[in-house]
Structure formats: structure tokens, C-alpha cells
Amino acid sequence: MGRGPFPTSPGGGSAADDLARALRDLYRRLNPPMPRPVPPPPIPVPVPVPGNPPAPAPGTVPGTTPGAQAPPAIPESLTGEGYEAPPFTGTNTQTRLGETVRAENRIRRRTKSCCHPVQFRTVWLRRGNVPVSNRMRFRPTFDESDFLRGSGGQVAIQRGHQYQIDTCGNWEYTCRGGGRIAQPDGERSASCWMREAKYQMPRPTRGFGDNDYTPPHDASRIQRQFQTYGVVANNPDPPARPCWHIGLDVNCSQAGGPIVYYYGLLVANRLAGIVRHLPAIVEAYNEINRANEALRNRDAE
Secondary structure (H helix, E strand, O other): OOOOOOOOOOOOOOHHHHHHHHHHHHHHHHOOOOOOOOOOOOOOOOOOOOOOOOOOOOOOOOOOOOOOOOOOOOOHHHHOOOOOOOOOOOOOEEEEOOEEEEEEEOOOOOOOOOOOHHHHHHHHOEEOOOOHHHHOOOOOOOOHHHHHOOOHHHHHHHHHHHHHHHHHOOOOEEEEEOOEEEOOOEEEHHHOEEEEEEOOOOOOEOOEOOOOOOOHHHHHHHHHHHHHHHHHHHOEOOOOOHHHOOEEEEEEOOOOHHHHHHHHHHHHOOOOEEEEEOOOHHHHHHHHHHHHHHHHHHHHO
16 A cells, blocks of 8 residues: 655655654744844933033043042041152042042053063062061060050051061062162062052051051151152063063052052052052951940940
């Protein structure tokens, strides 16, 4: 008995052809074509009326490029006698609870970085012979007991050494460039950056005022230090090259004014770098304990 056409075949044909056609129809029903995306409508751009300048966008500064953020206010302690705060551009900053916690100074380069991490760390940077811990008279606990072992200035120095060890390591380095010698507190060899730790006594602290992070007698020394960093980073001695794009990573134990101050020094010396708030671990832990104890005492009342 001869085989007839597939029942669903409109014009006859073999059973294999009819089965293939049925499978294709089933596949199309199970996998419908995706609709083409519709482009969004154009955003209307207001045309300024001649004689009336357009109003600035919210959060921008009039008279500057679009998107420029207003710079944070520089504390009066930085602009008083003994200070020459460098200009603050207000770009690439981050704030938390109204205080600046991070500021980055980016410099446009004509060439890509040719950083050589191994030569940067082992040849250009020369590690010191004495660890920082050997210069410490006592190990600070970052509480009132520190003042029983030394004066306010001595406590600040010992806490600064401990903060430097915790954030940048126990060794300092020496590097040269442009006839200057810089002594960074640490290194970020992966990006050919130096590191610097800046500890600030919390305010108010015994024997220190609001200017504790940059005392007037230290302002000129700090400015000379960052000038040296700028010269060495932009004109490094061999084997380093300018295309290494050497920069500086600055850690500050207090947010706000110190971040603004040291960021201004980066800008003034055309030094690529980041200033970030990195609290002292033990000091932050003690502060949390004091806050918790105050809450417990208030609840007990």
C-alpha cells in the first residue's frame, strides 16, 4: 500500500518534509522575534534668550565648566597667620557627613604610563637602614594614658610614628630627582607612587588647639616637603622616567581640614596624588568605646 501525503500538508510531499516544516513552525511559535528597541525621545535643550545667560544647573558653580562642584570651605585655621593655603580646585573630591574624606589631583598626561614596578621599588627607591619602630620611645595607646609618659608634643610624635607604621609600613625610603632628595614613608610600586602618612591629634586635645594638624612652625617645613615631592616626581633620576607618572598617596588620620590642606599642596606643586582619610585603628576603636559608654550612661539615667 503506497503512503499518502502528510495530513497537514497543503500540497502533498514526503513525510520528512512535512515533519521538518511542522518543527520549524513550532520553533517559531516558541521563539518569537524580539521587538526592536525604540530610541528615547530627544531631550529638549532650552535656547537662551539673547541678553539673558542660561541659569546654572543645580549643584554647579556659576562661571565654571558644567559639572564643576563647589569646593569645600577651607577652615579659618588654615588661612590665618602662618598659613598660605594653596588654591583648591574642588574637583575629584568625596565628602561624608559634611567633611571632605578624599581628594584626588589628576594631571593630564600626553603619554601612557610606562611604570616599571620592580625598578621603582628595588632601584629608584632606596630603603632606609633603621625601621621606624626603633625611633619610638614608647608604644602609644591613643588614650589619656599616653600623656602620663610624655608631653603633648612627644605624644604626637609617638602616635605619628605608630600611625606611619600602621598605614605605610615600618620602613622609610629615599629617592632623588631634579637635584632634590625626598623621603617617602612608603610605596605603591604597582602604580609607581610614593606614600606619606600625616597624623593629626584629635580635637580638642591637651596642649593642642584647632591648628594641631599643621602648626604654624611646621607649615613652612611641610610646604618645602611637598615642593620636594613635586620636583622629584616630575623630574626623577634614572632609572625612573617622567613617563612613570610618579605620584603621592597621602593618608590623614582626621577628615575635613587636613584633606583640603594637603590636597592644595598637591595642586600647588603639580603633583599627581590622592589625599584620603584613614583613621588610626586604635584611636577609632577607643572613640567607638567612648561613644558606647556615653550611650550606656545616658540610658542608665
